[in-house]
Amino acid sequence: MTATELTRQEFTIAEDALTVVLTQKGTDGVVLLINDVEGLAELGQAVGASGAKDELIPAALPVNGSLRPIVFVGLGTDAENIDAYRLAGGALGRKHLEVEVLALAGSHSPEAIEAFATGYLLGDYRFESYLSEQGAQTPSLRVASIEDKGAEIGEALNRAKVIADAVNRVRDLVMTPPNHLYPESFAERARESAERAGAEFRVWDEQQLEAEGFGGHIGVGKGSIRPPRLARLAYRPAGATKHIALVGKGITFDTGGLSLKPAGAMVGMKFDMAGAATILGVIEALAALEVKINVTGWLCMAENMPSDRATRPDDIITMKGGTTVEVTNTDAEGRLVLADGLVMASQDELRPDAIIDIATLTGAQLIALGERTTGVMGNNEDLIDRVIEASREVGEPAWPMPIPEEIHEPLKSDVADLANARPGNRNGGMVMAAAFLSRFIGEDAEGQLLPWAHLDIAGPSNNEGSAYGYTPKGATGCMVRTLVALAESEATK
Template sequence: MTAPVLSVSAQPAIESTADVLIVGALQSADSAVLFADPAFTALSTVLADLGVTGARDQVVRIPASVGGARTIAIVGLGKDAGVDALRAAAGSAVRQLTGVESVAFAFPLASTAELTAVVEGAALGAYSYTEYRQASLAGTRLPAGRVTVHSALDGTDAVAHALVVSEAVALVKDLVNMPASDLYPEALADRAVAAAADLPVTVRVWDEAELAADGFGGIAGVGQGSTRPPRLVKVSYAPETASRHIALVGKGITFDTGGLSLKPAGSMVGMKYDMTGAATVLAVVLAAARLSLDVRITAWLCIAENMPSGNAIRPNDVLRIRGGRTVEVLNTDAEGRLVLADGLVAAGEEEPDAIIDVATLTGAAIVALGNRYYGVMGEDALVARVLAAGAGVGEQLWAMPLPDELRATLNSDVADIANAKMGSSAGGMLLAAVFLREFIGTRGTGDDAVTIPWAHLDIAGPAHNTGGGWGFTNAGPTGVSVRALLRLAEDFSRP
């Protein structure tokens, strides 16, 4: 993905010569209300005739009747013009107005927060992926390569921040869009190393032999059925002045067939996106480094390909997770929690202030929360901070419980814990989180030891948009939770 050229201009919007000048419209009880620079007030008289309602994602494009732009587009903001609505409207307009070279915004922005929202939304909406197009490339209509926001406000910081955020989201989307034939565990590890080049981070990669030697039995076990062996990648950002430390653990299943507990054919389509969690934590730590946040962040990418073969783990096999705890595998298609267990233990060994794991973990999350919300479970105070961070960037999160009574359903006849309860579909998202909680370590020693605050993000629903685009979100991978986690990192970086 090539990022658009973003700029904020103090030039009056009426003088813009962009291919498309974008103004807004708000929904009201009677008719749409123009949301635009006062120089475009004349457009108010034609909104009804043009069928403009102000509904979110509505874009109406007309020949320019005022100003110097070639055409004018009116984008709906919905019922308010808050920062979330502005971000979504800017992204929706750029996403839909393809096949043009330049767009400009003539919104009446009153604050830096509003300006930042518009610039960020536009940058996010400009995403496209053409890596595997050849014969169809010439006919592919791409978003604008130049985006200008007309405002008297200083946009220097807004543009710089929007570029970092949009590039982080684009990194996730680019990786998830790649077919598993090209993005296998070693390839994802190599991509992580390449993405980290020239940034103030250190990277360590464990190959299959090192995973076995260092006791990462979950990652090694899940990956042993594939001819393309597993990897663990640790990306560390550690500014000298940082006083807090966050660990991020991401599920990185580059393709999930279900293993010997084989998925139906239809359920395998889309399973290349099962490494979204690993891509997400990679993008967040690199973005934090680019922004020079004053917080230590360690990302753990737990990467394997879950394939059936004569070498694959079988139901009733027992894996020894790092640290020694044993897991009886009853369902080889509940593999994500196995690789995450290794990552959570390794993350806890460094005694960070918080651990957050991110995973497209359960179909039950989609049943419970649909395709736009993701569930957050864990220690109450940290969950509250994650929810606040998500709300601050307009993401849709929902706190879910961790019922203690579910732990007994994971009892094993032969091991410390089982990875699933066969024959039961009750509370599948919650059960997976209860399993993961078993692998959270402590800080301190003896009587002073306390459990490390931990939060689990199940992003299975919104990680991949299988419907039409909305706001700045295209069809396909969404990069959800990147912005929330980056906001959380900014929160932890403050004194």
């Protein structure tokens, strides 16, 4: 084969196979072709492949009288980092190529294949449920040219699909408009999710919530004609010994209540249920992967609306468990429903080894850590470290933050056990919210506080900019992969 036989083409291929050639850019500018398939090096040089990160160069290779579609995908300079494969897969996925088979040429580890396939499926995501014309379906995945690794590659691809499906279901939920997703319909989605996972399911309606003292849910939700819900999913695989409780904020729309948000800040508040949605994705993935760990998910769902029945600033509400809270800001509502959920998680009939809550909780998270990094706080350094380690393993940025003792001071109330916020005090808003939540963590059989971690995903849950890597514009489904990795690690201990 000579260079004159090589053909370069644009991304208009709709064939039954697409060969992906992963390339690495050397530090001295020399292209290193990871795939050792005959003829590909010459083709790559002819079409100008450099191996740079995010590089996608389509081409065609003459094979038996016809052209075989090829795309050179750059890994950048750090191909030892498994996330480079995820990012490369995402770059290809964002092209939404209309192909049915994705074939990776060359020899790669199962871990690299899984990472690339995961990134590809995540990058290919589109939310088109409300468009009159929709794009092609996501292509299936197959790997060619891998010798003696068929079973391992098959398992890697299955894991990629399971995890990507879970993340993309979360994205779908978060992207669903609030006139279609509200506490009651969200609870029904949770029921369907529990059925797919083979998990036990229970939901509390507004009458049950009020009768059983869930003051956070009732206080936040009573301003809406769509009443609140609390859902519990219990995944109990045979042989599991460890137990993690997950508590998620599920505010299906947040106007701020009577502490009304400005109009611009209200757009996008359908994302305020991302934490609860994340729990569904995690449990479904763990069940599909048959991970032997007990997981109980608590979805704390309400719609925060202003009305003549809405909770007022200065009202005092009694939370599940009896703690009284002076509501000083009705826009600090997520912590109120989470408080009810944390009490329930602490008192579960199967006492958890750890409690993790996840929530789009504070704008202060964006100020402190930006749009892509999850804040991790809690009462147990070892648990926080394990969450951070899991996040690094799957390439989801997270950073530990403290809960200083003095941050509890602004939450003191003259008329109740504590206040939910301190209007006008903009200092340490993210860690102040975590300090509030810490008051609702229960104790183990020895009287010690249960290990607890709080994940603030206010920024990372929604990408307002352009798509990048394997992250689309809009809902990201962040921390599903982190929590799955954490649960898998805990199950093996």
